[in-house]
Amino acid sequence: MVAPDQVTIACADNAVQNGARIFLNTAVIGLDVEGGRITGVRTNRGRLRGRVVINAAGVWADRVAELADDRFYTIHPRKGVMAITDRSTGDLQRRSLGMMWIRRPGRTKGGGVSRTIEGNLLLGPTADEVPDREDHGTSCEELEALLHRHMPLNAQLRPDQIIAYFAGVRAVTFEEDFVVEESRRVANLIHVAGIQSPGLTAAPAIAEDVRDLVVAMLRREVQVRARPEFDPCRKSPPSLSGLTLEERHRLILRNPAYGRIVCRCEEVSEGEVVAAIGSPLPATTVSAVKHRTRTGMGRCQGGFCTPSVLKLIAREMAVPATRVTWQGGDSLMLAGETGE
Amino acid sequence: MNERWDVVVIGAGPAGLAAVVAARDRGANACLVEREDRPGGILKQCIHDGFGLLRYQSRLTGPEYAHRELSQVRARQIPILTGVFLLAIRRDDRRFTLTLQCPRRGVFELTASSLVAATGCRERTARQVFIHGDRPAGVYPAGTAQRLLNIEGLLPGRRCVVLGSGDVGLIVARRLTLEGASVEGVYEIKPEPSGLDRNLAQCLDDFHIPLHLCATVSRIHGRGRVSGVTVCRVDNRLRPIADTARLVPCDTLIVSVGLIPENEILRGLGLEFDPRTGGPLVDQTLQTSLPGLFSCGNSLQVHDLVDHVSEGGEIAGAAAADHAAGRLPAIPAMPAVEVRAAGELRQVVPQRLNPALPGRVVLWFRARRTLEAAALTAGWAGKSAPIGEYASLRPPEMQRFTLEYSGEPDHLTLELREVSGDARENGVRAVPA
Structure with a gap:
């Protein structure tokens, strides 16, 4: 098992280390299409140019396709609500549990109760069609439906062990399939859309397909060769929770900031927070630091x-x-x- | 530094400060470990007054109260290890070994004959009371808002709604108002407020902040920052009544929905807990079911007055010193002598008595519901004796009393009964707080 956010963060850092630039808080508001090619990507922060444009816009992928006049699929949002329990419940089960009765054929494998790599139990997700593509909120009814279906999987679980619940929205096409292909109408556009379950599992393979598409597309115009300095390995910054006491001791003596605990529930040190803020893709918001280091993810929720x-x-x-x-x-x- | 101690006290809040002083005064070689950089615990951010009315007969602010306690520690030159985080406790060969870390020393160990856990409490979160909606910035537990305001000098929001009528929320509502923020109202799901009367008067009434009972926040709105909350009335099963929902525009939701004793570090040691208090089961010396481990302050039970916290700290610290010196009689090998709560009693501490220790016992209790007039009786082996009568009892107000314990090996049943109006006229006397 992996922590999905850690995988995503590691990929982003590795991309930046290898020369990619990531513009956050940057929304695409238009595409300039001339002669069957995208010549510019208009954003709220200015215009970007690229030889190839990859549309991996998730729940908004069909809208981005439409900006290029190439909308041949429609994304509809399917919300999943999940709940996470206190780490002290981690001993209640060692494996992921799923059950036939929570399967909903055609919509979801049904989720279940799984143990995260940190030792919490994760319930869900649910699968419900919603009108709002960024509906990350939850409702009483949604949580009750989740608990009703998933909690019986482990008879020792109680609602008061839940420390948080949240929702995400899957980007689903009506064909219930991935769209990973070159545009047929725009010469330099690649669609990577409708990536829903098993999206995370499929992501590395999708990435290789997209790489091949990009290289083929570029070769029509320019020479493309492998960069010898490319480094596919990203070394993760030290995390106290993964160290033995002896390693922890040596790390603190080397850098005392690792001796100062910032988040008591998850035992995250100042050194880890500072490293996250200074990472290749800097974590500059409270939420970004949380996802990188787990500050605020414990029982006191920050x-x-x-x-x-x-x-x-x-x-x-x-x-x-x-x-x-x-x-x-x-x-x-x-x-x-x-005092202002 | 000496790594071998008679008594180690975990936490330098008011309970820990009182405990370490009492332990030292009984001759123990004692020290304090504290994860923050400064001692004082939560008192540091409690800049309002009202502390110390019982203990010092004066109205102190939190920092003033902490200063008085701390000067007792300093006068005895008791070591306080600050900035030290406790990673694990293990018990072997009748001693406790603490694994700790700090920036200067890295990872290190201390051992102790007795341990006093004075680890305080944490706030219940919005998620734990099942608040729904968006997840924007601007939702703060009351204690976090208090720290931002009073320690960091930062204003959490300008237009606030307070969920829950716990004391911290009431005090923060006043503090926000004094900083120029507006507090739209306090919403309490229960029919009665959960804060102390004096805070309701001094924090809400004096500042014209409305208190809405039988009402709650059912939904948070906002994608970036909070833009408003939906509030609604609830029925007598505390379920929202849909057609009473209304939107209150605000940029901040302050959540004050209760405190939870923090004892996670003790969970692996195999001691017994009381589900009603959230703290360990203790006897009259505040010794837990694990010999040599004592509990006091808000990690034992959530208190409303710091004066009671300090008294408990003294009891635990003195007994911890006695245990380290081999002077504390062990609980005889026999079925535990329980203190049972009956009638309108919600909880009582201590929950056990050690029959080898006759003498004066301090007990604390809370009523299950508001009672206009009530009588408390103690029952031993079929005999019952009156303890006290109360003109009015509210669950937020913890009561303290003492009784002489003869070492009776039978269970003690404490019963709180509502007294009829007739009995009240026949001379019910109010017991001082």
Whole structure:
């Protein structure tokens, strides 16, 4: 098993290490198409040019296709709600459990109760068609439906062991299949759309297919050769939880910031938070630091560590704490300073 | 540094400070370990007053109260290891071994004959009371908001709704108002507020902040920052009544829905817990079911007055010193002598008595519901004796009393009964807090 967010983060860091640039908080608002080619990608932060454009826009992929006048599929959002339990429940089961009765053929394999690599139990996901493509909220009814179906899989689980619940939206085509292909109408566009379950499992293979498509497309115009300096290995920064006590001891003596615990529930140190903020793709929001280091993912859900994480981001980024956001955009954590 | 101690106290909040002083005064070689950089615990951020009315007969702020306690520790030159995080506890050969880490020393160990766990509590989160909707910035537990305001000098929001009428939420509502933020209202799902009367008066009434009972927040709105919350009334089973829902625009939701004793570090040691308090089962010395391990403060049970916390710390610290010196009589090998809560009693601490220790016993209890007039009786082996009568009892107000324990090996049943109006007229006396 892997932690899906850690896999994604590792890939992003590795891409940046190898020269890719990632523009966050950048929304595509239009595509300039001339003579059957995309000549520019218009965003809220300016215009980008590329020889090849890959449309991997998830739940918005069909809208992006439409901007290129090449919409031959439709994405509809299918929401999945999941709940996660306190780590102390990790001993209640060692394996992932699924049951025939929660399968919903054609829509989902049914989820189940699985053990995360950190030792929490993960219930779900559900699968419900929703109108809103960014509906990441939950409702009482959705959570009750989830618990009703999944909780009986492990008779020792109780609702009060749940520390968090959340939702994601799958990007589903009406054919219930992946779209991984060159555009037939636009010469330099590749669609990677409708990637739903088993999307994570399939992602490495999809990536290789897309690479081949990109290379073939580029070779029509320019020479393409392998870069000898390309390094496919990304070394993950140290994490206290993965170290023996002896290794932990040596790390702290080398860098005392690893001795200062910021998140008490998940035992995350200042050293880890600082490393996340300074990673190849910098984690500059409270949510980004959370996903990288697990600060705030424990039983207190950030009650104790949020002020410390906020201050560390402000310090490392040399910005006032009042500028720090939860996850970019207008999600400011604070309204100002006291005594104003 | 000496790594071998008679008593190690975990946590330098008010309970731990009182415990380590009491342990030292009984002759123990004792120290404190604290994960934060400064001692004082949660008192550091409690800049309002009202602390110390019982213990010091004066109205102190949290930092002032902490300072008084801390000066007792300093006067005895008791070591306080700050910035030290406890990773694990194991018990072997009747001693405790603590594995700790800190920036200066890396990972290291301490051993102790007795351990006092004064680890405090954490806040119940919005998710634990099943609040739904979006997940924007601007949802803060009350204690987190209090720390941002009082320690960091940062304002969490300008237009706030408070969910839950716990004391921390009420105090933060006032603090936000004083900082120029507006508090739209406090929503409490139960028919009665869960904070102390004095906080309801001084934090809400004095600042014209409305308190809505039988009402809750059913949904959070906002994609970036909170843009509003849906509030609604609830029925008598605490379920939302759909057609009462209304949107309250705000940029912040402050959540004050209860505190949970923090004892996770003890879970692997195999001691018994009380599901009603969330803390360990203890006897009159606040010794847990694991000999040599003592519990006090908010990790034993959530208190509403720090004065009671300090008293418990003293009991635990003194007994921990006695245990380390071999002076504390072991619980005789016989079925445990239980303190049973009956009638309108919700919880009582201690839950056990050690019959080898006759003498004065301090007990704390909470009522199950609000009672206009109530009487508490103690029953031993079929005999029952009155303990006290109360003019009014509310669940948020913990009561303390003492009784003389003869070493009776039979269970003690404490019963709280509502007293009829007739009995009240026949001279019910209020027992001081």
